[in-house]
Amino acid sequence: MKTDKNTVIGFVLLGILFFLYFWFSNKQQSAAMETKKRQEDSLARVAAARITPQDRENARLDSLRRDSASRVSAAGEFVSAGIGTEQLVTVENDVIKAVFTNKGAQVKSVELKNYKGAIDGKPVVLASNNQVGYSINTGANQSAQTSGLFFTAAEPVKNADGSTTVNFTLGAANGQQIVHQYVVKKDAYMIDWNVILTGADRLLSQGQMNLSWKTETYQHERTAAYERQMSNICFSEGNDFDYISVKNEKKFEKPVQWVSVVQQFFNTTLIAKNSFSDGQVKWERKTDSSNALANAEADLKLKVPVAASASVPFQLYFGPSDYNILKKQAPEMDKIVNLGRDMYSFVRPINKYIIMPVFDFFASFVKNFGWVVLLLTLFIRLVTSPLTYTSYLSGAKMKVLRPELDALKKKFGDDQQGFAMEQMKLFREAGVNPLGGCIPALLQIPIFFALYSFFNSNISLRGQAFLWSPDLSSYDVIATLPFSIPLGFGDHISLFTITAVVTSFLISIYNMSMTPTQDNPMLKYMPYIFPFMLLFIFNKLPSALTWYYTVSNLITLGLQFVIQNYIINHDKILAKIEEKRKAPKSKSKWQERYEGMMESQKKLQELKEKNQKRK
Numbered sequence: 001m002k003t004d005k006n007t008v009i010g011f012v013l014l015g016i017l018f019f020l021y022f023w024f025s026n027k028q029q030s031a032a033m034e035t036k037k038r039q040e041d042s043l044a045r046v047a048a049a050r051i052t053p054q055d056r057e058n059a060r061l062d063s064l065r066r067d068s069a070s071r072v073s074a075a076g077e078f079v080s081a082g083i084g085t086e087q088l089v090t091v092e093n094d095v096i097k098a099v100f101t102n103k104g105a106q107v108k109s110v111e112l113k114n115y116k117g118a119i120d121g122k123p124v125v126l127a128s129n130n131q132v133g134y135s136i137n138t139g140a141n142q143s144a145q146t147s148g149l150f151f152t153a154a155e156p157v158k159n160a161d162g163s164t165t166v167n168f169t170l171g172a173a174n175g176q177q178i179v180h181q182y183v184v185k186k187d188a189y190m191i192d193w194n195v196i197l198t199g200a201d202r203l204l205s206q207g208q209m210n211l212s213w214k215t216e217t218y219q220h221e222r223t224a225a226y227e228r229q230m231s232n233i234c235f236s237e238g239n240d241f242d243y244i245s246v247k248n249e250k251k252f253e254k255p256v257q258w259v260s261v262v263q264q265f266f267n268t269t270l271i272a273k274n275s276f277s278d279g280q281v282k283w284e285r286k287t288d289s290s291n292a293l294a295n296a297e298a299d300l301k302l303k304v305p306v307a308a309s310a311s312v313p314f315q316l317y318f319g320p321s322d323y324n325i326l327k328k329q330a331p332e333m334d335k336i337v338n339l340g341r342d343m344y345s346f347v348r349p350i351n352k353y354i355i356m357p358v359f360d361f362f363a364s365f366v367k368n369f370g371w372v373v374l375l376l377t378l379f380i381r382l383v384t385s386p387l388t389y390t391s392y393l394s395g396a397k398m399k400v401l402r403p404e405l406d407a408l409k410k411k412f413g414d415d416q417q418g419f420a421m422e423q424m425k426l427f428r429e430a431g432v433n434p435l436g437g438c439i440p441a442l443l444q445i446p447i448f449f450a451l452y453s454f455f456n457s458n459i460s461l462r463g464q465a466f467l468w469s470p471d472l473s474s475y476d477v478i479a480t481l482p483f484s485i486p487l488g489f490g491d492h493i494s495l496f497t498i499t500a501v502v503t504s505f506l507i508s509i510y511n512m513s514m515t516p517t518q519d520n521p522m523l524k525y526m527p528y529i530f531p532f533m534l535l536f537i538f539n540k541l542p543s544a545l546t547w548y549y550t551v552s553n554l555i556t557l558g559l560q561f562v563i564q565n566y567i568i569n570h571d572k573i574l575a576k577i578e579e580k581r582k583a584p585k586s587k588s589k590w591q592e593r594y595e596g597m598m599e600s601q602k603k604l605q606e607l608k609e610k611n612q613k614r615k
Contacts, residue, residue, distance in 0.1 A: 084150030105168030189319030370466025
């Protein structure tokens with residue numbers, strides 16, 4: 001008992017030392033960073049003071065003159081397109097507000113009317129730093145990117161079907177013309193983009209359009225770090241979905257149908273109706289403290305008929321990563337919603353055909369999503385109850401047998417093999433499966449991974465408050481720490497994480513009460529290590545997931561209590577054991593082989609001990 005007490009004290013002191021170390025280390029690093037920043041700011045102020053206002057103005061005018069001359073030269077036959085004034089055209093429907101610019105005749109920004117930023121509460125804006133264009137021949141040995149040319153914007157036209165069309169035109173004196181036509185449909189996040197080329201055989205070399213798309217994503221959720229982690233690049237190559245997350249680039253070897261820059265709950269997607277022939281995409285997650293998430297750059301090639309005129313159809317999607325919306329867009333786009341990928345792809349069917357339909361069913365008549373998660377948890381436990389009931393029953397029987405197991409432990413002492421043989425015999429007589437308790441744990445693995453993917457990608461949970469959590473799609477915070485704890489814990493404490501850990505701890509205590517006394521202190525405290533690890537695993541996970549885990553643990557505790565106190569008849573079990581002991585024994589082949597193996601090991605151990613005594 002003294003050893004156990006010393007072990008506990010040692011663990012506590014070790015934990016306190018780690019805590020103090022991380023706190024002191026974090027404080028020292030913060031102080032060093034502040035000192036460095038003050039020095040850099042001071043040097044920058046000194047350098048700026050040496051530059052006169054006249055120098056700044058001269059530098060600005062010189063830069064403008066060089067830039068203008070360069071653009072006029074590159075514009076070639078499209079003389080008027082080299083220099084111009086940016087004009088914005090705004091087109092709205094019920095779900096988006098799209099702003100177009102005549103510079104490059106492209107989308108400048110898209111505001112999502114039904115979604116607010118988690119930080120500022122303002123409407124989510126996508127493509128705020130977006131640039132898409134392609135190279136055209138503007139004259140003999142001259143070329144320019146359309147993204148740098150000024151088009152002429154026409155007034156938006158309202159169509160009979162409720163859509164709105166806006167045209168941007170770029171013309172040359174030799175009759176060549178480029179029209180960018182955008183069609184904003186009613187109640188849609190998808191924008192049709194048609195590129196109409198007059199003189200296509202001269203504008204494009206050998207009928208190839210080299211399209212460049214650059215974009216940058218920005219924070220819309222509570223923490224930029226977690227949103228960066230959930231970001232990736234998705235695409236359809238050869239009509240098959242794929243993505244990159246860890247890698248920074250992808251070269252396409254098959255025709256590409258679409259490329260998407262994905263955040264946690266939103267995405268911007270470029271679609272080629274006739275498919276890109278090949279190309280590549282590069283991207284990089286930000287690592288600084290800004291609200292920028294990632295930079296993406298795609299260079300894509302597309303074959304255009306070598307003819308006097310040609311029309312190239314594209315589409316642009318700016319909107320939520322909502323499964324029900326995306327499956328109505330381009331093929332395979334619904335897989336942007338991560339319901340299970342790679343080594344966890346086995347959970348995608350669980351999410352797609354079970355979790356999602358059940359969740360949507362409950363959400364159709366229950367408005368608070370916290371109670372929807374609770375109902376989903378009850379459904380999952382009900383479906384898995386036939387498998388888990390027998391294991392809980394077996395566990396309850398083990399608690400009844402504990403006095404006998406403890407007696408066997410004392411009887412055999414250090415003879416572990418003899419104890420194991422008698423323990424197996426006792427379990428067989430009582431009808432106990434010693435591995436039965438593993439079934440709930442094994443069932444939790446695929447269900448946990450399925451729900452981890454589902455709750456992290458389910459946009460319907462975004463901004464939904466429940467109890468003390470303001471947003472079920474993110475972690476809740478009951479306390480903010482003055483420092484950050486490593487290993488994934490962070491600088492906050494989540495109350496739903498605490499409830500999940502405490503209920504897991506109670507389950508561990510219950511399970512310990514059903515097993516024979518352990519002599520090894522490490523084995524005795526091993527069941528408590530898992531709940532402690534959950535602190536670091538759960539503290540940054542969505543509240544919906546930790547709330548699910550809490551409810552599931554409470555159900556487990558309730559079932560074990562009811563089975564132990566109202567279903568199991570302890571006297572009947574003990575009487576049945578005595579009855580089986582008196583009856584002729586029949587063993588299965590597996591039991592015979594197991595007992596034979598244990599007997600052989602026991603004899604081998606006795607022989608070793610005899611040899612050691614002789615020496």
